[in-house]
Amino acid sequence: MREIPAPAIADAIAKLAVEATHFLPEDVEGAIRSARAGEKSPLAIQVIDEILENAAVARERMLPLCQDTGTAVVHVELGQDVHVAGGYVVDAINEGIRRGYAEGYLRKSIAARPFSARTNTGDNTPGVIHFEIVPGDELKLMFMPKGGGCENMSRYQNFLPGMGRKAVVDFVCETVDLAGGNPCPPLIIGVGIGGTAEKAMTIAKHALFRKVGSRNADPEVAELEDELIEAVNALGVGPQAVGGTTTALDVFVETHPTHITSLPVAVSMQCHSARTRQLVL
Amino acid sequence: MNDSIAITTPLTDDVIGRLKPGDHVSISGVIYTARDAAHKRLIEMADRGEALPLELRGQIVYYVGPTPPRPGMVIGSAGPTTAMRLDPYTPRMLELGLKGIIGKGGRGPAVRQAIVAHHAVYFIAVGGTGALLNRHIKKAEVIAFEDLGTEAIRRLEVEGFPAIVVNDCRGGDLLEEGRRQYRTSARPVPAGQAAGG
Numbered sequence: 067m068r069e070i071p072a073p074a075i076a077d078a079i080a081k082l083a084v085e086a087t088h089f090l091p092e093d094v095e096g097a098i099r100s101a102r103a104g105e106k107s108p109l110a111i112q113v114i115d116e117i118l119e120n121a122a123v124a125r126e127r128m129l130p131l132c133q134d135t136g137t138a139v140v141h142v143e144l145g146q147d148v149h150v151a152g153g154y155v156v157d158a159i160n161e162g163i164r165r166g167y168a169e170g171y172l173r174k175s176i177a178a179r180p181f182s183a184r185t186n187t188g189d190n191t192p193g194v195i196h197f198e199i200v201p202g203d204e205l206k207l208m209f210m211p212k213g214g215g216c217e218n219m220s221r222y223q224n225f226l227p228g229m230g231r232k233a234v235v236d237f238v239c240e241t242v243d244l245a246g247g248n249p250c251p252p253l254i255i256g257v258g259i260g261g262t263a264e265k266a267m268t269i270a271k272h273a274l275f276r277k278v279g280s281r282n283a284d285p286e287v288a289e290l291e292d293e294l295i296e297a298v299n300a301l302g303v304g305p306q307a308v309g310g311t312t313t314a315l316d317v318f319v320e321t322h323p324t325h326i327t328s329l330p331v332a333v334s335m336q337c338h339s340a341r342t343r344q345l346v347l
Numbered sequence: 348m349n350d351s352i353a354i355t356t357p358l359t360d361d362v363i364g365r366l367k368p369g370d371h372v373s374i375s376g377v378i379y380t381a382r383d384a385a386h387k388r389l390i391e392m393a394d395r396g397e398a399l400p401l402e403l404r405g406q407i408v409y410y411v412g413p414t415p416p417r418p419g420m421v422i423g424s425a426g427p428t429t430a431m432r433l434d435p436y437t438p439r440m441l442e443l444g445l446k447g448i449i450g451k452g453g454r455g456p457a458v459r460q461a462i463v464a465h466h467a468v469y470f471i472a473v474g475g476t477g478a479l480l481n482r483h484i485k486k487a488e489v490i491a492f493e494d495l496g497t498e499a500i501r502r503l504e505v506e507g508f509p510a511i512v513v514n515d516c517r518g519g520d521l522l523e524e525g526r527r528q529y530r531t532s533a534r535p536v537p538a539g540q541a542a543g544g
Contacts, residue, residue, distance in 0.1 A: 124478035130424040133477040247452035302530030309525015339475040
């Protein structure tokens with residue numbers, strides 16, 4: 067059993083919140099640069115240039131990449147041989163969010179009562195926190211400040227099992243077409259297939275932590291990822307939906323075995339400001 | 348590379364008449380920020396016959412909820428939010444004299460018709476470039492609904508603020524035209540937009 071003090075978790079989350087909102091991950095910036103080289107629309111190229119310049123300005127002037135610094139989504143991989151000492155782990159994470167969003171001059175975007183008063187909680191808490199118990203004695207914190215524009219374009223549907231692969235491709239394309247410029251393309255698209263409704267959406271969202279350019283280890287799933295990238299980029303939506311050949315930087319598919327009657331498909335969208343940051347304690 | 352068209356606020360009918368989808372503009376002068384809650388309040392005030400806290404005639408509204416400024420800065424990161432959420436309020440705002448809007452993403456059919464009917468224009472700024480757009484905002488001052496925090500109405504003085512014309516006063520739509528031009532997919536474009544922008 068290894069002890070990790072709760073305040074160390076709060077410190078780590080505060081640091082992740084500030085870094086994630088200011089520094090575009092290298093793999094994402096690299097993918098945007100590659101997309102620029104292949105883009106056919108001159109207007110789309112200008113949009114991409116502004117996106118790249120924004121990343122540089124954010125870094126140099128310590129300004130958030132985007133004013134929507136998001137819901138604080140935290141995925142925790144908690145080693146089963148870890149004991150969190152001196153406090154409840156969820157409280158520590160929320161304390162880190164509170165501090166990171168204050169110290170980093172980040173926007174507080176959480177409404178306390180979703181269908182009524184919608185009063186702002188004032189400190190961007192509570193985060194949306196997922197726990198996964200894993201072997202070992204380490205604690206991994208994965209932070210995603212998730213913007214509303216792309217999050218609101220998430221979509222779920224269950225299909226007839228016999229509809230198979232075609233249903234998945236049609237649904238993903240339709241979702242991207244309907245979303246248009248709202249989720250801020252060029253996108254990274256997470257697709258969860260199988261499990262149950264909540265499992266499909268959870269693995270779709272979790273896929274957004276993957277490195278751009280990585281492929282699913284299962285060759286059949288990897289091939290579906292390639293097919294989806296091509297299908298989505300043929301839609302012509304383009305950066306900010308101005309028209310163009312770059313609609314998605316990548317598509318990540320994750321699967322889970324499912325019930326004999328079900329074919330759940332979930333789509334979770336990430337904008338070009340694909341902000342994630344991880345740290346192991 | 349498109350040359351940028353320099354425009355100043357308030358917008359004149361003549362300037363609006365010359366803009367077409369895909370034009371790059373750089374906006375200088377005063378623009379006002381407003382999002383969902385501020386729109387709701389402005390329209391309720393107008394419906395009760397009360398004086399509005401700003402003159403909408405000829406003005407541009409920017410859909411933005413900025414991050415708090417760091418010490419020494421006038422505003423934080425300040426990029427556009429999804430315009431579709433404001434669709435229910437936009438025709439009334441145009442009736443009240445508003446002439447220009449800056450947001451991101453497309454507009455619904457009722458808004459597009461109202462833009463033509465009121466000889467107005469809808470621009471997008473590039474979503475997710477709030478740090479870059481910060482440089483073009485020289486002054487920011489809350490002028491109404493301070494209790495709304497980031498969603499309060501702010502008067503911004505901007506210089507060379509970059510935007511792209513999407514919906515012009517003749518009914519053109521850059522997003523529709525652009526998608527048609529670069530679409531190689533055999534799939535038909537589904538009707539409508541996603542709910543929940």
